[in-house]
Amino acid sequence: MKAGLSAHHQRLAQSKREAITAAATRLFLERGYDGTSLAKIAQEAVVSKSTLFKQFPTKAALFEAIVTEYWNGGPDLASPTVPPGDLSAGLSAIGRRYADLIGRPEMAALFRIVVAELPRFPELGRAQFELGKLPYFISVQRYLEAEHNAGTAVVLDAQSATNQFLGMIANYVLWPRMLLADWNPSPADVRHAVEEAVTTMLARYDRSSVGGQPAGEDPA
Structure with a gap:
């Protein structure tokens, strides 16, 4: 049961991560890097601020993750x-x-x-x-x-x-x-x-x- 829950949580976390990086990329293009806040990214990705900050404590860390993933x-x-x-x-x-x-x-x-x-x-x-x-x-x-x-x-x-x-x-x-x-x-x-x-x-x-x-x- 624990393994099933763990797999489910991993898929959920990955889904949220993908939503965050997609929203960030879109907003960076539309508003520029400086004009985009982490709060706005969380809003566009439909995740809580705490969820976003847990994965990406800074905007620089988020951008670096986008680069690496791409x-x-x-x-x-x-x-x-x-x-x-x-x-x-x-x-x-x-x-x-x-x-x-x-x-x-x-x-x-x-x-x-x-x-x-x-x-x-x-x-x-x-x-x-x-x-x-x-x-x-x-x-x-x-x-x-x-x-x-x-x-x-x-x-x-x-x-x-x-x-x-x-x-x-x-x-x-x-x-x-x-x-x-x-x-x-x-x-x-x-x-x-x-x-x-x-x-x-x-x-x-x-x-x-x-x-x-x-x-x-x-x-x-």
Whole structure:
């Protein structure tokens, strides 16, 4: 019985948490970060103030939770854990996950909040970078380093390679959405953008494409 009640309470707490983060994101966009109070968020989320403060004692803590949750994106979009061994398959899997993640309207909304409030609240940008983008970036960088160490790729600068790969996808999926209200590429167009990014990476880093050098040797 206790286990059943515990599961029920966990679902209820998660439901309230989702209502809070959704209301906060909406209000941050409408009123700005500074113009939104925790009391108003509680009202919009239809939860008590005590419930909100129990989960998020400060507005900064709430924003950081939003950043973390959006970048995690749920179990299907969590930071890449693709094993090395097949560079094409690995990059394709990571690319699709990344496109799905940054293509969500909530992600564009999060970036808009940060950009709008950055001059007055630089800590929002820091939270977005350190809690969201950076951990995801590092996970992709480690994957490329693993492919290099496995001998399936020649990636002497995994940091630059990660920038190239994620940048090619974001430049099509995310950044136009920041400026164009009607930017909504079809799933087929997004898949094509990811495939082109993968093809470019393979041409540059796949071991067979750069002369078959063993891991650690400069192809130059």
